[in-house]
Amino acid sequence: MMDTYLSPIWISVRTVLTATAITFFLGIGAAHWLGRYTGRFRSIMDGIFILPMVLPPTVVGFILLVIFGRNGPIGKILMEIGVNIIFSWWATVIAAVVMAFPLMYMTTRGAFEQVEPNIKDAARTLGASEWRVFWTVTMPLAWPGVAAATVLALARTLGEFGATLMLAGNIPGRTATIPVAIYFSIQANDYQSAAVMAGIVMIFSVVALAAVSYWQRRASRSRRVIIS
Amino acid sequence: MLKARIKRALPGFTLDIDLSLDRELMTILGQSGSGKTMTLACIAGLARPDEGRIELGGKVLFDSEAGINLPPQKRRVGFVFQDYALFPHMTVADNVAYSIHGLPSAEVKEKVSRLLGLMNVSPLADRYPRQLSGGQQQRVAIARALAPDPDILLLDEPFSALDTQLRERLEMELLELQREYRCSMLMVTHDLAEGYKLASRVAVYHAGRIEQCDLRERVFFAPLNRTVARLTGVRNIMVGAVTRFEPDHVWIHVRAWDSEIKCVLPPDMRLEVGQQAAVGIRPEYVELTDGCGENVFSARSLQVVRGISAVSYRFQLDCDREAAHLVSASIPAPGAFCAKTGESCRVHLPAAHLIVIPE
Numbered sequence: 237m238m239d240t241y242l243s244p245i246w247i248s249v250r251t252v253l254t255a256t257a258i259t260f261f262l263g264i265g266a267a268h269w270l271g272r273y274t275g276r277f278r279s280i281m282d283g284i285f286i287l288p289m290v291l292p293p294t295v296v297g298f299i300l301l302v303i304f305g306r307n308g309p310i311g312k313i314l315m316e317i318g319v320n321i322i323f324s325w326w327a328t329v330i331a332a333v334v335m336a337f338p339l340m341y342m343t344t345r346g347a348f349e350q351v352e353p354n355i356k357d358a359a360r361t362l363g364a365s366e367w368r369v370f371w372t373v374t375m376p377l378a379w380p381g382v383a384a385a386t387v388l389a390l391a392r393t394l395g396e397f398g399a400t401l402m403l404a405g406n407i408p409g410r411t412a413t414i415p416v417a418i419y420f421s422i423q424a425n426d427y428q429s430a431a432v433m434a435g436i437v438m439i440f441s442v443v444a445l446a447a448v449s450y451w452q453r454r455a456s457r458s459r460r461v462i463i464s
Numbered sequence: 465m466l467k468a469r470i471k472r473a474l475p476g477f478t479l480d481i482d483l484s485l486d487r488e489l490m491t492i493l494g495q496s497g498s499g500k501t502m503t504l505a506c507i508a509g510l511a512r513p514d515e516g517r518i519e520l521g522g523k524v525l526f527d528s529e530a531g532i533n534l535p536p537q538k539r540r541v542g543f544v545f546q547d548y549a550l551f552p553h554m555t556v557a558d559n560v561a562y563s564i565h566g567l568p569s570a571e572v573k574e575k576v577s578r579l580l581g582l583m584n585v586s587p588l589a590d591r592y593p594r595q596l597s598g599g600q601q602q603r604v605a606i607a608r609a610l611a612p613d614p615d616i617l618l619l620d621e622p623f624s625a626l627d628t629q630l631r632e633r634l635e636m637e638l639l640e641l642q643r644e645y646r647c648s649m650l651m652v653t654h655d656l657a658e659g660y661k662l663a664s665r666v667a668v669y670h671a672g673r674i675e676q677c678d679l680r681e682r683v684f685f686a687p688l689n690r691t692v693a694r695l696t697g698v699r700n701i702m703v704g705a706v707t708r709f710e711p712d713h714v715w716i717h718v719r720a721w722d723s724e725i726k727c728v729l730p731p732d733m734r735l736e737v738g739q740q741a742a743v744g745i746r747p748e749y750v751e752l753t754d755g756c757g758e759n760v761f762s763a764r765s766l767q768v769v770r771g772i773s774a775v776s777y778r779f780q781l782d783c784d785r786e787a788a789h790l791v792s793a794s795i796p797a798p799g800a801f802c803a804k805t806g807e808s809c810r811v812h813l814p815a816a817h818l819i820v821i822p823e
Contacts, residue, residue, distance in 0.1 A: 354549040357510050360536040361543040362563035363612055372562075376553045 241432055243409050244417035247328070248394060251413055255332035255393040260386055262333070263340030268370065271348050289338035296334060297402025304330070304403065327404035328411050332393035340389040347381020348374060384448045391444045394437060465522070466616050466648055470506045471515040479503065479513075479672040489642045489649040491659040493695060494669030500652040501546075503669075504618045507650070508543050509536035521615045542614030546621045548605040550593040556580070556604050557589040563612040579607040582641070599630040606638070619651040623658065635662060656697045660684055668692045686730055690821055693744050698819055699792045701744035706735050713815065716743050720788035721781055726758045727818040740823040747776070749817035750793035752809055759813045766790065768805050773797055779811050 266285055270278065288296050304311045304321045314321060321327050351374050359369045375382070397415040404411035406420055414433050421430040467484040479499040483490075492500045505511035507518055509525065512533060518526040520541070525534045551559050560576045567575075580586045583603040593601055602622055609617060619638075623631045639662055642649055653659045659666055660680050667677040668691075676683050676692045687693040690701055704718040714729045727743055735741060753760055767778040771794075779791040791811060 352547075352549065354545050354547060355551060357508075357536070358543065358545060358549040358608075359551070359562065360510070361508050361539075361541055362608070363537050364562070365537060373551060 244412050244414045248414040251328045251332055252393045255329045256390045258333050259336045259340045259389045263337055263344050266341050267345035267348055285341050286338045288334050293398025294402060297399035300403045323405045325410055328400050328413055331399040331403045332396045335396050335399055336389040336392040339392050340385050343385030344382050347378035351377045380451045380454055384451045387444045387448050391441055467519040468507055469516040470513045472513045477672055481674050483667055483677055485648055487646045487648055488664045489662055490665045491663040492652045492667045492669055493659045498669040499672040500669050501620050504620055508541045508618055509539050540615045542609035542617040544605050544609050544619040544622050548601045550601055550605060552593050555590050555592055560608045560611050579611055583607040598626050616648040621652055668695050690742055693821055697746055698744040699747050701742050702789050703742045706737050706739045706741055716741055721783045723783045726815045727820050728816050742821040744819045745813055745817055747792045747794040751812040753812040759815055761811050763811045764808050765805055
């Protein structure tokens, strides 16, 4: 009986942590890169990065299925080295990363844009390399925003359902994350399991949102102090 | 030694300038939007000119033909921003030490405390920028810019946000700093008094070009054209024509007043009878008088504004029927006996202070 809860929780914990870690670096990298990129594809790239947020999750799942499928551009290459993504645990990670990425990217980019260009330029005239400017000036100043972005992304990976179901399916003990398991518990009339898992997700989400609002308040407060 | 030739086109505006300075403090004067800050950004490598060449201490920083464009990190240019741009998450000491973090820590400590002492902010070493006043922040910003021993210090309206007293004190400190270390400084300002007081030479910008770049006395007292005269605070600019000469003097007929006025002829100026010329005078040099004589006009005061140390007037000369050229005057308060609006008086435009601008 315990296994009904524990297995999805354990799968979700692993998926959420892995996907959030990947999203964290991808989102920061994309936000930093597009913040400096001034070419003509800027708007298009921005649109592509945000796309998963506006598309229905099933559409994203379908697109991923095509890309990672047996005959898809990436799936074909992976098949040759003997890796099959679809309906594996990695599929839950990929679906979660793709769905959480826009939140991480957008919030981080906003945080980077809040950093005064003059302050970064000052660091440059003081001899700091772009790498050092990023880690000693941009990141520390944008940190409250980046932290909020990470929490939002984490919550999104935890709640991911549609694309995960399309790409990873519902294989108990392998790909059945909490949201997927809740859905199939209801289908099987097992309301008790569904309630326990839903409760865990709700408690976690409330804590996460409170943390985000705390960080954002702190960020805006420190900005106000600097201005005054 | 800085030599900069910069061309940069933006929509509706082109910066095209050429200037050089060596171990002196030069100020750039001009209205906002004339390209002053852009010039500093190009020298520091924060903006890229379309064309030109920038050389600093024998090192080429930028050369469009040779394809050289050093990043700001490699230019050894100190930059003091208008809003100070201190790192808000670092203490004063860490701000100043930012550029010299590679040195042994004892050396860094020694240098930071020396710079903080130089700028009179030693007790603030452990404070954060938000805990400092504007003047203190600016002192720290200068100390931070000096830390890597730059070859030139660029200052972008550094004192514009400070109150008058503080501003004057910092101006004097900057002047002392420059005199003691004989370093090159290029400073943007829109404050005329500051531009004159601090600089040995002044560059006057207008619409992306340098109208005049010369010793401050020449820029302020022998402007090359009406734009420079206007931008350096000469008011009362009237157009007319040369009528006759006297030893060291020239008479100019002012059209709007249909009157002649006598001006001191600058030794190196060539004028001919009949030539168009403008003549102007700073409001501070206009005098009130009881007597008659050359350059004395009867007038009526249209506007009187009492200041602390001087009274500002707008006079309409009696010969100026159309009120085409009112005379602005700023007369030291003790000597301003024509007190009320509408009162008649006699205005003297001293020949020695009239500025002749050949057209």
